[in-house]
Amino acid sequence: MNDIIVLEPVLMEKIWGGSRLKQFGYDTPSDKTGECWGISGHAHGTNVVANGPYKGLTLRQLWEDHRELFANEEGDEFPLLVKIIDAQDDLSVQVHPDDTYAKEHENYAFGKTECWYILDKEPSSELVLGHNASTREELQQMVDDQEWKALFRSVPVEKGDFVYVPSGTVHAIGKGIMILEIQQSSDITYRFYDYGRKDTNGNERDLHIKDSVACSMVPHVDPVLDRSSWKEDGVAIERLIQEHYFTVHKWDINGNVVRENRSYLLMSVIEGTGSVVTEGGTHTLKKGDHFIIPSTVANYEIIGEMKVIVSETTK
Incomplete structure (x- = not known):
């Protein structure tokens, strides 16, 4: 697919x-x-x-x-x-x-x-x-x-x-x-x-x-988070967390982003509109949409003005 x-x-x-x-x-x-x-x-x-x-x-x-x-x-x-x-x-x-x-x-x-x-x-x-x-x-x-x-x-x-x-x-x-x-x-x-x-x-x-x-954790200890930010392939990326079970990033997209896929990604649009393009087709995106880019997709492009939360299992 x-x-x-x-x-x-x-x-x-x-x-x-x-x-x-x-x-x-x-x-x-x-x-x-x-x-x-x-x-x-x-x-x-x-x-x-x-x-x-x-x-x-x-x-x-x-x-x-x-x-x-x-x-x-x-x-x-x-x-x-x-x-x-x-x-x-x-x-x-x-x-x-x-x-x-x-x-x-x-x-x-x-x-x-x-x-x-x-x-x-x-x-x-x-x-x-x-x-x-x-x-x-x-x-x-x-x-x-x-x-x-x-x-x-x-x-x-x-x-x-x-x-x-x-x-x-x-x-x-x-x-x-x-x-x-x-x-x-x-x-x-x-x-x-x-x-x-x-x-x-x-x-x-x-x-x-x-x-x-x-x-319950006793005593309670607040975790220390490193919210690192950088720009990559035309998208402003913020790493929210990388821990044992999951890695989560926030992408601020303004324009178009073309990326090579490494594994499978879980994507949730929390603001804005746009579209995602793969070899298999083009899909419009809006606030509230959730989708997966499977590992069988080699490359994809996301176009629009959106904030997207991107989650994956930590490898």
């Missing part, structure tokens, strides 16, 4: 979701739409291919049956998941396991390390990022005593910020924040705290205190 893989988004309603995903051109099911899974091979929500010879198949099926599209990378699961999240209300305070804990306790290949590019926020919006306990015993005691305000660490955030959330990080996306999230392809979440909220049936959502305490 010498063309890109265009993916149909998967929209998910959430108790904390809103209506702002309509800004990306998505046909949202309600005004409680919290997530768009833009690039996903996960069993809980895999995208359908919208073009080319594999139209109608899922990304999960492509990973299983056409590994040549992904540089013959090994693994039972498509490794990454890219989402856009609209938090109309605070998300639960939660933590995700690492790979070892996920395999032992959930029988799943991946834990969940993730990162966030802040697309938008309200003036008073904050994240929960980390906690104030010095030892696991202190963490357990503060949880037992329900000292939530003293335990959780709130931090301000601005549009354009980038946040790295390795597994074991206590965190919550705050009310009014929109993010693009790149993560390991895992849907395992342990809730510490959920504000006593009730679902549409009047039930409080389950908490997972034992797993949350067991998985």
Whole structure:
């Protein structure tokens, strides 16, 4: 296949979701739409291919049956998941396991390390990022005593910020924040705290205190990020992160960019319009589009004025 893989988004309603995903051109099911899974091979929500010879198949099926599209990378699961999240209300305070804990306790290949590019926020919006306990015993005691305000660490955030959330990080996306999230392809979440909220049936959502305490990084340590920037082949590139599971860049395109393809790339348009050209065809691009340039594409050209988040597994 010498063309890109265009993916149909998967929209998910959430108790904390809103209506702002309509800004990306998505046909949202309600005004409680919290997530768009833009690039996903996960069993809980895999995208359908919208073009080319594999139209109608899922990304999960492509990973299983056409590994040549992904540089013959090994693994039972498509490794990454890219989402856009609209938090109309605070998300639960939660933590995700690492790979070892996920395999032992959930029988799943991946834990969940993730990162966030802040697309938008309200003036008073904050994240929960980390906690104030010095030892696991202190963490357990503060949880037992329900000292939530003293335990959780709130931090301000601005549009354009980038946040790295390795597994074991206590965190919550705050009310009014929109993010693009790149993560390991895992849907395992342990809730510490959920504000006593009730679902549409009047039930409080389950908490997972034992797993949350067991998985949490203690003490919390903020990661140090190196957001390096440079110009290359007519595009201004900023490396947001390069770590064990994924490498993420932001491309600011103003004109045209011609590049040789090294592997397979996950691309999400967060601003602007344009087009992408391969030997297999030309596709228009707009804010909210997600697509994959497979490893079978040797060269490609992107034309327009756009900001694109480019993700790949770290080789």
